[in-house]
Amino acid sequence: MTILLFGITKDIVGSSTLSVPTSSITNRTIPKTVSELKKCLGDTYPELNKLSSLAVAVNNAYAEDxxxxxxFDEIALIPPVSGG
Incomplete structure (x- = not known):
């Protein structure tokens, strides 16, 4: 599973993409929902949990938890955006 990262999420992970194994994740079950994916990523990258919000897009559409x-889904993490 490949996840596209933008803004601060890219800085936290240290890359613009992240590959999540779909066979197993360090003795955990494979994430089957957006919520499970967020939990998995938050466990691996605790700084993600500190964001005020984190939207997830699945196949170019915002997704609920x-x-x-x-x-096979295209997944993107979309951090909070500030304007100026």
Missing amino acids: DQLINA
Whole structure:
């Protein structure tokens, strides 16, 4: 599963993309929903938990936490945006 990262999420992870194994994740179950993915990423990158909000897009559409995901989906993490 490949995740596209933008803004501060890219800085936290240290890359513009992140590959999440779909066979197993360090003795955890494979994330099946957006919520499970956020939890998994927050456990691996605790700084993500400190963001005031974190939107997730699945296949170019904003996704709710209960949306199902799979290894073939295009997933993007969209951090809070400030304007000026």
